[in-house]
Amino acid sequence: MIKRSVILALMAMTAPALAEMTADEFETYTEGKTLFFSLNGQDYGVERYRENRQVEWSFLDGECTxxxxxxxxxxxxxxxEGWDVPQCWSFEQTPQGLIARFANASPGSPPASYLAYEKDEEMVCFGPDTGV
Incomplete structure (x- = not known):
């Protein structure tokens, strides 16, 4: 039992840590994709990634920004557009998708990890500002 615990501890120390993605890695991974964002297993938003680092965000309410x-x-x-403060994140690639950590969290708040992943659903945008 002790031997197994020592081996597991050594494996944990030598396991590679997930590395934060660079801007180039992020661009390569996301361009042309639509990713859903979830926290604790609950989807709360979706983002479409276009060429030239253009994006479109929705809180799953049909309003896209x-x-x-x-x-x-x-x-x-x-x-x-219309937001006063940029939203900054770090991203790490995993087999499930991207792990996102909010950089602008309030002091003293625990760091939350979000999952950004692809799923078989379309991003829905309603209203006059959706374009063609």
Whole structure:
């Protein structure tokens, strides 16, 4: 039993840590995709990634907000039309999708990990501002 515990502890120490994605890696992974974002297994948003770092975000309410993403200080930041503050994240690639961690969290709040993943659903946008 002790031997097994020592082996598991050594394996954990030598297992490679997930590395944060660079902007180039993020762009290669996301361009042309639509990713759903979930927290604790509950979807709350969806984002479509276009060419030239253009994005479109929705809180799954049919209202879609265009924006752009860019790299700043090692984070992937999103600036959306009508939002005052850019949203900055770190991303790590896993077999399930991307693990996203919000960089702008309030001081003292625990860091939450979000899952951004592909699923067999379309992004729905309603209203006059959706374009063609």
């Amino acid at each position: 265009p924006g752009v993403w860019y790299e700043q200080d090692g984070f992937i930041c999103f600036a959306y």
